[in-house]
Amino acid sequence: MLQPIRHTLKDQTPLYIFVGVLFLMGVVFGALMVNALTLEQQQDLSRYLGNFFVSVNEGGEGFMPQTYWEVAGLHLKWLGLIWLLGLSVIGLPGILILDFLKGVLIGFTVGCLVGQYTWKGLLFALVSVAPHNLIVIPALLISSVAAVSFSLGIIRSRVLLHRNGNVSRPFLSYTGLTLAMAAVLMAVSSFETWVTPTMMAWVTPMIGQNTL
Template sequence: MRNFRHMIKEQTPLYIFVAVLFLVGVVFGALIVSALTMDQQQELTDYLGNFFVTVDQHGLPAAPESFWSIAGLHLKWIGLIWILGLSVIGLPGILILDFLKGVLIGFTVGCLVSQYSWHGLLFALVSVAPHNMVVIPVLLVCSAAAIAFSLLMIRSRVVARRPLSVGRPFAMYTLLSFIMALLILGVSSFETWVTPTMMRWVTPALVQSAPDVNGR
């Protein structure tokens, strides 16, 4: 536990860096929404309208298959970050993934707000925000650890006159990634069985407001 606290303290600047990079991605994703053409906005409106009607009438399936699909998607992000952290050339890939995650969330929330105003914001608060309050910190922690290990590999192979020992840092890095993966499994359970119910609470308001938003 002491080693983990020491590692987290050392990596604090990296946490700040990846958090800022993620936030820049969120802003960029939100700006993309305003750059969509009228046809693209109409297609997006139709897709969201059909989705909300389906959720309102039938709900979303909450089954073990859905759980493993959701968990698998999150675990792929963690696994890819872990793999990129093992290589000297993987550092840019980690930064791209953090920025891309921010873009995806910014675009999703931006679409909902632009099409449905405060109803869309309410839907984002129950569908996007809850699980991402855990998923995003997990990914940022994994990213900071991956960047730190990648920098250690660079110092060991390029800068240092003789190879540095990476056995213990590798074990700590892998253990941290494993712990984060366990947290992802827990939040995936919430996303599978709780989030669909919360989404169905607010979809009636979205379905009712859709004609006004579409101008029909």
């Protein structure tokens, strides 16, 4: 299982750069979207965040951490979609769109927190968004590169070169790497489920004071 991971990390550098830049573009775009919100949307967002932080600070019903399988299921669904798009070949643009959207989601989330609470919002983002995503994002990007590489390999051999070679070995390598990333995501989901909410509870009192 480690062999395909080493092979991907070593031989797919241009794809990693391309996918990484695409993800970063999504982050920047998501952050800029915050400034495009209307005044009414900003007020609604401010009320929602204020109620959320008060609820976390007071231990209210509005703050209900997700269960392990909810967290893991979300990550695995995202990973599974990337895997399926890689198999379909025609889903190649969809893989790139998913990476961009992942960046947009993170950029928008952090942008909202910083826009509403400045350095306190950044601190909250560092404990609630950053820790698990330091593992989740690389795992998804590795899977995306593997999916793009698999699709390009099929296109090159079947469409451009008109070869009918055996694809079982590339498929097993691709699937093995995806399963390895699934194991990584399941492991980090435990951190996101049980550690992240505690870290959030440590930081929210200083934010909640400004929302009362």
